[in-house]
Amino acid sequence: MKKILxxxxxxxxxxxxxxxxAFENDSAPYPVGTTSIGIASLPPIPGIFLLDQTDVxxxxxxxxxxxxxxxxxxxxxxxxxxxxxxxxxxxVTLPGNGRLYTQIVPPIVxxxxxxxxxxxxxxxxxxxxxxxxxxxxxxxxNFKIASGxxxxxxxxxxxxxxxxxxxxxxxxxxxxxxxxxxxxxxDIGVSNxxxxxxxxxxxxxxxxxxxxxxxxxxxxxxPVELGVTGGWLQxxxxxxxxxxxxxxSRQEIFRIGPSITYSGRFLGKIPFIVNVNDQFDVxxxxxxxxxxLWVNIGFPLFAPPPPPPAPPVHxx
Numbered sequence: 579m580k581k582i583l584x585x586x587x588x589x590x591x592x593x594x595x596x597x598x599x600a601f602e603n604d605s606a607p608y609p610v611g612t613t614s615i616g617i618a619s620l621p622p623i624p625g626i627f628l629l630d631q632t633d634v635x636x637x638x639x640x641x642x643x644x645x646x647x648x649x650x651x652x653x654x655x656x657x658x659x660x661x662x663x664x665x666x667x668x669x670v671t672l673p674g675n676g677r678l679y680t681q682i683v684p685p686i687v688x689x690x691x692x693x694x695x696x697x698x699x700x701x702x703x704x705x706x707x708x709x710x711x712x713x714x715x716x717x718x719x720n721f722k723i724a725s726g727x728x729x730x731x732x733x734x735x736x737x738x739x740x741x742x743x744x745x746x747x748x749x750x751x752x753x754x755x756x757x758x759x760x761x762x763x764x765d766i767g768v769s770n771x772x773x774x775x776x777x778x779x780x781x782x783x784x785x786x787x788x789x790x791x792x793x794x795x796x797x798x799x800x801p802v803e804l805g806v807t808g809g810w811l812q813x814x815x816x817x818x819x820x821x822x823x824x825x826x827s828r829q830e831i832f833r834i835g836p837s838i839t840y841s842g843r844f845l846g847k848i849p850f851i852v853n854v855n856d857q858f859d860v861x862x863x864x865x866x867x868x869x870x871l872w873v874n875i876g877f878p879l880f881a882p883p884p885p886p887p888a889p890p891v892h893x894x
Contacts, residue, residue: 601785601813601829605866607705607730607749607773609633610809611833613792615853615874616663617767618724618757620679620714624669625881631661632873637866643826645863654692655866657743659704661685664879672713681709681726685734687743702735704743709753724755728771738780746778747785757794765803766795786815786828794837801841807855808834813864832861833870850877 601607612631621627637655640648663683670678685704690697712726728751734744751774757767769792777784789812796805810832817827835857843849853874859867 601788601817602745602747602778602781602783605745606788606790606811606813606829606831607745607775607785608707608728608751608771608790609870610790610811610831611792611807611835611855611857611870611872612661613755613769613809614794614807614837614855614872615839615851615876617769617792617794618714618722618755619759619767620665620677620712620724621667621878621881622677622716623881624667626879627665627667627876627881628879629663629665629874629876631659631663633657633659633661633870635659635868635870637868640866641862641864643828643864645861647867651694652692653866655689657687657689659685659687672715674715676713676715679709679712679714679726681707681712683707683709689741689743691741698741700735700741700743702743704734705745706731706733712753720760721758722756724753724757726753727751728753738778746780748776750774750776759798761798763798764796765798765805766793768793782820784818786813786817788813788815788829796837796839803837803839803841805837805839806834807837808832808857827864829865830861830863831859831865833857833859833868835870844877848877850875852876 616629635657639653640650642648661683663681666680668678672678684706687704688701690699708729708731709726712724714722714724716722730749730751732744732746732748736742736744736746738746751771753769753771755767755769759765771790773788775785775787790809792809794805794807796803812830813828817824835855837853837855839851839853841851855872857870
């Protein structure tokens with residue numbers, strides 16, 4: 579999902595008396611806890627695959643640098659998004675017996691915001707994420723490593739003067755994911771990424787660089803996995819505008835919630851995976867205090883049939 583809570587008009591009236599924002603408009607370029615079941619879990623065969631992620635989220639207030647509720651007039655945000663992650667698995671072998679992938683992510687978001695009694699409705703396409711090169715390696719049968727580089731592009735519906743669902747700047751994001759998944763037991767994984775943000779040329783605002791760790795942990799019981807998922811975000815660089823650093827503008831979020839996953843085959847042939855998880859903010863600093871309900875569905879769009887088995891060799 580790509581959710582940018584664009585609140586500059588309404589919030590500008592209260593910022594003189596309130597702590598500064600973290601990231602432009604209080605929202606990271608990549609939502610915390612998004613990766614979940616996708617952590618180092620890429621298909622081992624060539625083809626085109628889809629992971630569709632639907633998120634329903636809400637926030638009732640903003641937090642300051644200490645995690646306390648900001649004393650501002652009523653603030654409410656509700657959004658619904660669907661994010662199709664289209665993954666191309668190439669028939670290419672990387673050094674170390676890895677696989678090569680390309681990913682395109684075009685989120686669609688409906689955002690409803692209420693601040694100071696004013697209501698705003700925005701809908702459309704948010705920022706595209708493109709991963710030209712993504713690799714995954716099987717270190718052991720159950721342990722995998724994936725690495726790539728995301729370009730989060732300012733392609734969505736952005737406005738500097740009203741609530742919007744896209745940012746006005748590009749983010750460069752290297753990713754390294756590790757996962758141990760025993761199909762008959764423990765599953766634990768983490769996706770590490772950095773955000774290197776460019777400056778929004780319309781507002782001259784530069785969101786600070788940050789680190790994000792999405793995680794999943796659970797236990798497999800047949801086709802079902804029960805566990806938890808979420809993420810931790812830490813902005814390690816202060817925001818700035820017109821080159822001047824903004825004090826108290828670093829964001830931190832720790833999000834966690836229960837997760838259930840089912841893997842099966844449709845009509846006994848087409849593999850699919852369904853995951854439902856409900857994440858809530860345990861730590862929220864300089865951010866909207868959110869709750870996110872996710873429904874994730876993955877399946878192949880096209881996968882060539884496997885080659886026929888080699889004919890038996892008969893001794894002469």
